[in-house]
Amino acid sequence: MSSHTPRPTLPDPARLAPLLERICARIGGKHVIRDAETLAPHLVERRGLFQGATPAMLEPGSVEEVAFIVAACAETGIALVPQGGNTGLVGGQVPFGALLLCLNRLDQVRAINPLDLTLTAEAGCTLHQVQQAAASQGCLFPLSIASEGSCRIGGNLSTNAGGTAVLRYGNMRELTLGLEVVLPDGRIWNGLSRLRKDNTGYDLKDLFIGAEGTLGIITAASLRLFPAPRSRMTAFVGLTSPHAALALFRRLRDVAGDALTGFEFLPRFGLETVLRHIPGTRDPLAGAHEFYVLAELTTTRRTDNLTALAEEVFTEALEADEMQDAVIAASEAQAEALWKLRESLSEAQGSEGGSIKHDVSVPVSRVADFISQASACCVAHMPGLRVCAFGHMGDGNIHFNLSQPVGMDKAAFLARWEDFNRIVHDLVADMEGSISAEHGIGYLKREELVRYKSPVALSLMATLKDALDPADLMNPGKMLAR
Structure with a gap:
């Protein structure tokens, strides 16, 4: 995989100018943005991996205006890239010369x-x-x-x-x-x-x-x-290993069933990163633990006592040495403070230098094995590497992020991205998992998709693309390497 920005290919000015005139006449000139300063924040992927380019950003205000723009571009042979909040993490929303179609005015x-x-x-x-x-x-x-x-x-x-x-x-x-x-x-x-x-x-x-x-x-x-749920129980739990976390997950699921709505996993390094860099956060537990789980139960039933249920499960887990300590939020404010620790992790990790990120999933039964094995293999490959494996353990989706060793040059570290892809993604494939659980493919993972997706699946995807978009004008260069 290569994360470098591709060379922009801008449309032919002879075809572009009359197209933009038509679009201006339909949606209004103020909604055809060509000012470089206004365009700038729409052209950079949030982690800075990609720098885009576009001759203009179009801001339609209705589905009919979107349809007009798409039809006009199809007639002219000029490509479009749709964008909303520009929060994507794989470069799918970044234009590399195509017109940028911003949908934020369709907000009803x-x-x-x-x-x-x-x-x-x-x-x-x-x-x-x-x-x-x-x-x-x-x-x-x-x-x-x-x-x-x-x-x-x-x-x-x-x-x-x-x-x-x-x-x-x-x-x-x-x-x-x-x-x-x-x-x-x-x-x-x-x-x-x-x-x-x-x-x-x-x-x-x-x-x-x-x-x-x-x-x-x-x-x-x-x-x-x-x-809407009538009540919720939010708990922060300290544990010794990913396998202990998985055992706790099974206990909670067996007792709570669908009331178990969240089961998030994070390592001590991840928590320390948040505590260092995010104001207003504090360690919820008295002692330090190697790993943590943020678990949440919710219910719409008036009679359910979620706290009593959780306490019963935690008592059994303590007796089985599957957990070391826990705190249950006593108020909505405390619950929100616990969730802030988890939700701030990605932001905080950026303050620790370069980060090589993987958004992967494996069967839930293999998630603890994956975290342990992938962590050991990556640290063996680069001593001093700091593993930040966190995320949605309850559905098998782990954000397996790697922070650079302290003192290492950031660019030199990020240049090793493909090395770590082979370690992490090969293990994911061996465990019958996916190299993209929720972030998508975009531009960043096109070559990885070719490596790990079956030829039959790739052929079917290409057939669909050719049937619906034979001219390749819809977000060209993304997902499928053509």
Whole structure:
């Protein structure tokens, strides 16, 4: 894998100029952005791995304007890259010469139906906006990720986002009932179904969820809601090993069932990083432990005593030497403080120098083996390396991040990215896992996809791309290496 920025290929000015004139006439000149200062923050991937380029950023205000732009670009043969909150981590939202299609003006919640437990939102709505709209009706939209204040629903759908509640509610794919999509030729597919059951042919929405804008532009979605929980129990637990964490997970799941909505894993190094760099954080436990779990139970039932349930499980785990200490939040403020430790980890890790990141998943039964084996192999390859393996242990998704040895040159460390990919991704493949659990493929992992995806699967993906976007104008160069 190479993380270098590709050389931008800008459109032919003779074709671009009249196209932009047409688009200006339709959506207004102020929504065709060419100013370099305004464009700058939209052209850099948040970790600085990619620097993009575009002749203009287009800001349509309706699905009809999106359709006009896509159809005009198809007629002209000029490519588009869709972007929402620019929070992606694999470069999928960065244009390398194509026009940038910013969907943030499509920011309306079109409908909420508490009885149907559905919400219809446009692609430019922030995740937080959707969460708040659901809460206003006594409902829950359960997707929860650290960037929820800035990430957009369109991007969440395009990468099939996961987050901390997948264990109970599933990824975006499971949270979506229907989509509205502008196809590569400019036609609008209105598939905004609110039905739980609909067996009338192919389930077309699944073509576009996780496709990273390579098959069409998602402009709106019908999303599943859930009854809002009446109570929750949040606990922070100290343990000696990943295997002890997995044993605790099984105990909690066996007793709590679907009430177990979150089970997050982090190492001592990760916690120390947060405590060093994030103001207002403190160590929740009296002593230091090698590893930690942040567990959360929620319920809609008035009669459930989640704290008593957790205390019973923790007592059994202590007697079995599967955990060392725990604290249960006594208030919402304390629960939020515990979650801040987990949600700040990615931000804090950036202050420790270079970080080589892997977003992987393995079967839950293998997740402890993976963490232990991958950590040992990587440290053996580079003594002094600091492993920060954390994330969604309950669904098998670990962010296996590697911080540079203290004092090592950052550029020299990042140049070893491919070495560590072979160690980590080969082990993931041996354990029948995935090299991308929730971040997508984008540009960063195109070659890795070719290495680990079966030839039959790659051929089917290419067939779909050729059928829907034969001119390769939808987010070209992303996901599929062509």
